[in-house]
Amino acid sequence: MRKAFLIAVPYLWLLLLFLVPFLIVLKISLSDIALAIPPYTPTLDVSAGWQGIREFFAALDFENYVFLTTDDLYWKAYLSSLQIAGVSTLITLAVGYPIAYAMARAAPEWRPTLLMLVILPFWTSFLIRVYSWMGILSSEGVLNQLLMGLGLISEPLQILSTNIAVYIGIVYTYLPFMILPIYAALEKMDESLLEAAEDLGCSRLSAFWLVTVPLSKSGIIAGCFLVFIPAIGEFVIPSLLGGSNTLMIGKVLWEEFFSNRDWPVASAVAIILLLILIVPIVLFQRNEQKAREAEG
Amino acid sequence: MSQTVFAPWNDPDETPLIRFKGVTKRFGGFTAIDDLTLDIYAREFFALLGPSGCGKTTLMRMLAGFENATEGTIELSGQNIAPIPPNKRAVNMMFQSYALFPHLSVWENIAFGLKRESTDKEAISARVEEMLRLTRLTKFAKRKPHQISGGQRQRVALARSLAKAPKLLLLDEPLGALDKKLREETQFELMDIQEKTGTTFVIVTHDQEEAMTVASRVAVMDEGRLVQVDTPDVIYEAPNSVYVADFIGDVNIIEGHATPEGERARIDWAEGQPPIWGTPRGAAGTGSGAGKVAFAIRPEKVAIAKEKPEGRRNLLEGQVIDIAYLGNSSTYHVKIADGRIFKAQTANTRRLVNRDITWEDRVWLSFTETAGVILEG
Ligand SMILES: Nc1ncnc2c1ncn2[C@@H]1O[C@H](COP(=O)(O)OP(=O)(O)OP(=O)(O)O)[C@@H](O)[C@H]1O
Ligand SMILES: [Mg+2]
Numbered sequence: 001m002r003k004a005f006l007i008a009v010p011y012l013w014l015l016l017l018f019l020v021p022f023l024i025v026l027k028i029s030l031s032d033i034a035l036a037i038p039p040y041t042p043t044l045d046v047s048a049g050w051q052g053i054r055e056f057f058a059a060l061d062f063e064n065y066v067f068l069t070t071d072d073l074y075w076k077a078y079l080s081s082l083q084i085a086g087v088s089t090l091i092t093l094a095v096g097y098p099i100a101y102a103m104a105r106a107a108p109e110w111r112p113t114l115l116m117l118v119i120l121p122f123w124t125s126f127l128i129r130v131y132s133w134m135g136i137l138s139s140e141g142v143l144n145q146l147l148m149g150l151g152l153i154s155e156p157l158q159i160l161s162t163n164i165a166v167y168i169g170i171v172y173t174y175l176p177f178m179i180l181p182i183y184a185a186l187e188k189m190d191e192s193l194l195e196a197a198e199d200l201g202c203s204r205l206s207a208f209w210l211v212t213v214p215l216s217k218s219g220i221i222a223g224c225f226l227v228f229i230p231a232i233g234e235f236v237i238p239s240l241l242g243g244s245n246t247l248m249i250g251k252v253l254w255e256e257f258f259s260n261r262d263w264p265v266a267s268a269v270a271i272i273l274l275l276i277l278i279v280p281i282v283l284f285q286r287n288e289q290k291a292r293e294a295e296g
Numbered sequence: 297m298s299q300t301v302f303a304p305w306n307d308p309d310e311t312p313l314i315r316f317k318g319v320t321k322r323f324g325g326f327t328a329i330d331d332l333t334l335d336i337y338a339r340e341f342f343a344l345l346g347p348s349g350c351g352k353t354t355l356m357r358m359l360a361g362f363e364n365a366t367e368g369t370i371e372l373s374g375q376n377i378a379p380i381p382p383n384k385r386a387v388n389m390m391f392q393s394y395a396l397f398p399h400l401s402v403w404e405n406i407a408f409g410l411k412r413e414s415t416d417k418e419a420i421s422a423r424v425e426e427m428l429r430l431t432r433l434t435k436f437a438k439r440k441p442h443q444i445s446g447g448q449r450q451r452v453a454l455a456r457s458l459a460k461a462p463k464l465l466l467l468d469e470p471l472g473a474l475d476k477k478l479r480e481e482t483q484f485e486l487m488d489i490q491e492k493t494g495t496t497f498v499i500v501t502h503d504q505e506e507a508m509t510v511a512s513r514v515a516v517m518d519e520g521r522l523v524q525v526d527t528p529d530v531i532y533e534a535p536n537s538v539y540v541a542d543f544i545g546d547v548n549i550i551e552g553h554a555t556p557e558g559e560r561a562r563i564d565w566a567e568g569q570p571p572i573w574g575t576p577r578g579a580a581g582t583g584s585g586a587g588k589v590a591f592a593i594r595p596e597k598v599a600i601a602k603e604k605p606e607g608r609r610n611l612l613e614g615q616v617i618d619i620a621y622l623g624n625s626s627t628y629h630v631k632i633a634d635g636r637i638f639k640a641q642t643a644n645t646r647r648l649v650n651r652d653i654t655w656e657d658r659v660w661l662s663f664t665e666t667a668g669v670i671l672e673g
Contacts, residue, residue, distance in 0.1 A: 190393070190395065192393055192395040193395050193398075195391070195395065196389075196391060196395035196396075197397075197408070198361075198382040199361075199383070199387075199388060199409075200383075200388065200412060200456070201383050201409055201412035202383055202412060203383055210408075211397060214399045215398065217399075294398070294440075
């Protein structure tokens with residue numbers, strides 16, 4: 001009984017926080033827009049009994065999904081989101097790996113402090129940090145003033161309101177998610193493996209490629225997914241740092257909901273986004289499983 | 297078998313393969329290797345013996361290139377090796393911790409070093425298969441290190457270090473995790489490889505029997521210093537100090553005062569007891585046979601009898617207090633006059649029931665005047 005209860009708790013949680021909202025959104029995506037509160041139809045009328053339920057289901061259709069294929073805005077936004085998320089992930093990896101490597105190689109008494117420094121930004125609000133990037137990147141911002149002060153440029157660079165600012169924002173925000181799993185993998189690595197590799201004829205560099213990288217592979221993959229998955233649906237960063245031509249599905253979704261008040265189409269956009277995300281999420285889970293098995 | 301004795305260390309014309317010249321290694325304030333000078337010759341099977349923490353692994357790591365000497369130089373084939381990185385040395389090391397690559401299969405682990413110097417897939421494959429056969433790992437070739445037993449892992453590490461057939465092979469406790477039978481077989485394999493390839497082996501072992509079996513010379517270390525470097529039989533028969541005598545094999549040690557008398561030395565060791573007669577070692581430097589000394593004698597050189605033997609000068613009377621049955625031999629623990637325990641070992645040529653000496657018996661221990669060694673006390 002107790003055991004059944006313990007197992008039931010996470011499932012109940014999942015049901016309440018994921019499945020129920022998902023079903024609601026799915027239902028809205030199959031509805032039609034209406035000038036009402038809530039702004040869609042049909043709504044379930046239980047008082048009408050069996051007849052009411054039949055009518056309710058009869059009114060649901062895939063119209064909104066069909067609509068998404070007719071306007072190329074949507075699939076372009078999906079593609080552009082995937083591209084921005086993908087490129088950001090690669091940049092984050094390129095920046096994060098050396099940091100994680102240096103942390104894992106640092107003297108053991110320094111490591112907790114370094115870890116602390118990586119996590120520290122989470123202690124301030126995410127919004128404040130994004131706003132401060134606006135202050136840094138704008139034409140009168142800190143960066144431009146510095147570069148002009150140094151005489152490197154004569155005109156301020158237009159960084160804010162471009163995709164570059166979006167990349168900077170995403171890389172900055174998600175860097176800890178890349179560093180932590182890679183650091184965890186590297187820290188576990190036995191130093192004598194590198195000695196063994198060198199002993200068997202590897203140079204330092206080839207020992208890195210043949211031993212260090214494969215042994216941190218699960219950390220790399222985990223880090224990439226942890227950045228890629230949330231970056232696809234990112235809304236705040238492209239709206240605040242990106243320009244009018246920055247196309248990301250999170251922004252489209254927001255506009256459908258709040259500017260157009262078209263909840264059914266917005267819901268359809270959200271459902272498709274979820275379907276797209278399932279692929280990397282499943283791959284991520286599989287990687288975690290494999291890493292656990294390799295350790296066991 | 298060739299009849300010439302392999303003893304390059306006695307040949308002044310021979311140049312050593314490895315020369316340690318006054319090598320000291322410090323870790324911070326701790327001296328792990330202390331002013332060590334040692335020559336190791338090509339084709340030797342050189343065994344390092346010593347208690348845990350005496351610096352055996354450190355010595356090997358300096359040869360492999362993972363540590364640099366704080367002072368002194370190490371030469372390999374007459375060349376100072378300090379500036380040569382590990383991957384450029386014709387030296388392979390088997391790590392005490394094995395250091396197997398966890399992401400690679402047994403096969404790939406063994407092939408790792410071969411792939412670095414050659415791209416000939418067939419040659420590599422043939423060599424790996426040969427190593428797998430040698431270490432009896434063929435069945436496990438596809439497994440990852442975490443899927444095999446400790447002894448199998450040790451064999452993978454051994455196979456990996458052997459694969460490249462280096463000029464110098466460093467084995468840090470290569471056989472410790474193997475059962476006795478497999479260990480003996482592998483010892484013979486190693487000697488065989490050595491005979492065939494002419495590789496020089498430096499091997500660390502905690503098993504003195506192993507050192508005795510395989511080694512051309514044995515070095516006994518203590519706290520970063522070499523105490524004695526000699527052939528196994530000299531180490532065993534003529535240890536140069538109480539430390540070595542005690543470290544290698546079983547030994548009875550009696551402290552006393554020696555007085556030379558002609559060819560022999562007379563050792564008075566306890567009030568009212570007959571003296572022990574020994575033979576001073578002239579050439580070896582220690583054990584001059586005068587003053588305060590320690591007399592060391594191996595238990596198997598002590599005869600035990602119920603009747604007082606005739607014509608023996610070294611005679612001790614005592615009582616059997618314990619018998620350790622070791623299968624092929626038995627060790628009798630005999631309490632002698634001053635309460636000291638003296639050990640005597642006899643081969644068990646007769647079945648247990650036919651032996652006449654048992655607990656509580658009064659017995660006589662005897663040994664010849666040349667059976668023991670006189671060491672500086
Ligand atoms: N990197 C290091 N830093 C500090 N001290 C070290 C280091 N490596 C070894 N030592 C010390 O040097 C001494 C010799 O170590 P070494 O590993 O050579 O011992 P060993 O003879 O191989 O012992 P064992 O038989 O237990 O393997 C030890 O006291 C050890 O604590
Ligand atoms: Mg060691």
